[in-house]
Amino acid sequence: MTSLNPDSPALLVRRGRIAGPDGFSPVDLRLSEARIAAIAPAGTLAPEPGETVLEADDGIVLPAFVDLHTHLDKGHITPRQPNPDGSFMGALTAVSADRVANWTAADVEARMEFALRCAYAHGTAAIRTHLDSAPPQHGISWPVFARMRERWAGRIELQATALCGPDHLLDTALVEALAQTAKAHGGSLGGAISVFDNAGEAIANLIDAAGRHGLDLDLHIDESGDSASRSLSVLADRVIETGFSGRVLAGHCCSLAVLAGEDAKATIARVAEAGIAVVSLPMCNLYLQDRLPGRTPRWRGVTLLRELKAAGVAVSLASDNTRDPFYAYGDLDMLEVLRESVRIGHLDHPADRLADWFSAIAAVPARTGGFAYGGTLATSAPADLVVVRARTPGELFSRPQADRTVIRAGAVISARLPDYRDLDPILGVTS
Known part of the structure; x- marks a missing residue:
């Protein structure tokens, strides 16, 4: 696929196909000094002296990925703390038990490092992680995150969001402390709110603290199949009423899909008016939602992706949990997420x-x-790309594309996926 010259300052990707609103376009891409120097119709850029050439052979070329909603602090604990029944409550209970028993700085750091090695090898360039931040865990996980962000700078750009449950969000002193922690680490403020009688108060506390500290909001909203879960609508109303000027991101929004047609349409219109973005986590929602013992699930758990996008809402797709009680699988592979x-x-x-x-x-x-x-793939944009052999979406989504070529800063990386055995000492696994 490629004729590599490790001493070359430039790389020419020939005959690739890039995605756009109207389909795929065949192009050549010249990469130089860590940037995309030129994009031209396929077959029109000739190799320059000493330039490395990568023959894409009509394969799809993608920009390196952005994973907007993950939980690096929870990742990979399933081998030592599985979900007892696969349910949402089972996940909450299992994670709580594991956090109390095991989440030291060394434990969190080792699992984060493993997860980032996976994401980097798959082709991800930026990640936002939620961090469980109920005291005393905030004093452990945020400093670890700060070290990881520094260590991975130049490979994966990292952001973090403070995460607490709904009851914690009624404690204004605690919300203030979380806002200060997030502010000190350049993070955002979040929380999880689904079917909750005091959703309005919890959201008001978050908006107030975020506004005073100049923070963005990133919430888990309506991660439920209960049509009584209307926190997304409450969030939109509060954002509009207060004139909150920061970015607002709502994750999950599952119950939106079980609302009656007019209710869903009205909620979506309000979300669009408020300028709230939505990130959907289809794999985790498919795993948890509508799970009951001995019963086949009746719905997929995913929110109204098409309807939100059609209304002008910015819709992203992300990994969410990986190998923890909320989702027992996954590998922070954004191609898998898209597929x-x-x-x-x-x-x-x-x-x-x-x-x-x-x-x-x-x-x-x-x-x-x-x-x-x-x-993005554009002239002067960073030369961070993923090249696959697949030529069409049908080929792309039929295989995991394990032979993908990841290019960062204009050079093909040699990173490989880490072995799960690397986590054995942390997880207490013995042969």
Whole structure:
């Protein structure tokens, strides 16, 4: 696929195909000094003396990925603390028990490092993680995050959001402390609110603290199949009423999909008016939602992706949990996220609009999160790309693309996926 010259200052990617709103375009891309120096119709850029050439052979070329909603602090604990029944409450209980027993700085750091090695090898350039921040865990996980952000600078751009449960959000002193912690680390303020009688008060406390500290908001909202879960509507109302000027991101929004048609339409209109962005986590929601013992699930758990996007809402797709009680699988592979989202959300038709969804794992989350990395393929943009052998979406989504070529700062990286055995000492696994 490529003729590599490790001493070359430039790389020419020939005959690749890039996604756009109207499908895929065949192009050549010249990469120089860590930037995209030129994009031209396929076959028109000739190799320059000493230039490395990568023959894409009509394969799809994607910008490096942006994973807007993850939980790096929870990742990979399933081997030592599985979900007892696969339910949402089972996940809450299992994670709480594991956190109390095991989440030292060394434990959190080792699992974060492993997760980032996975994401980097798969081709991700930017990640936002939620951090469980109920005291005393905030004093452990945030300093670890700060070290990881420094260690991974130049490879993965990292952001973090303070996460607490709904009851904690009624404690204004605690919300203030979380806002100060997030502010000190350049993070954002969040929380999880679904079916909750005091949702309005909890959201008001978050908006007040975020406004005073100049923070963005990133919330888990309505992660439930209960039509009584209307926190997304409450959030939109509060944002509009207060004139909150920061970015607002709502994750999950599952119950929106079980509302009656007019209720859902009204909520979406209000979300669009408030300027709230939405990030959907289809794999985790498919795993947890509508799970009851001995019963086949009746719905997929995914929010109204098409309807939100049609209303002008910025919609992203993300990994969420990986190998923890909330989702027992996953590997922070955004190609897997896109592939499964297409299947779960029926995003493959109309076929001529499918390519437009590719931005939901790159440019849209980059813009939504305010990352320095833009997630685009354009002249002068960072030369951070992923090249696959697949030539069409049908080929792309039929295989995991394990032979992908990841390019960062204009050079092919040699990173490989870490072995799960690397975590054995942390997880207490013995052969």
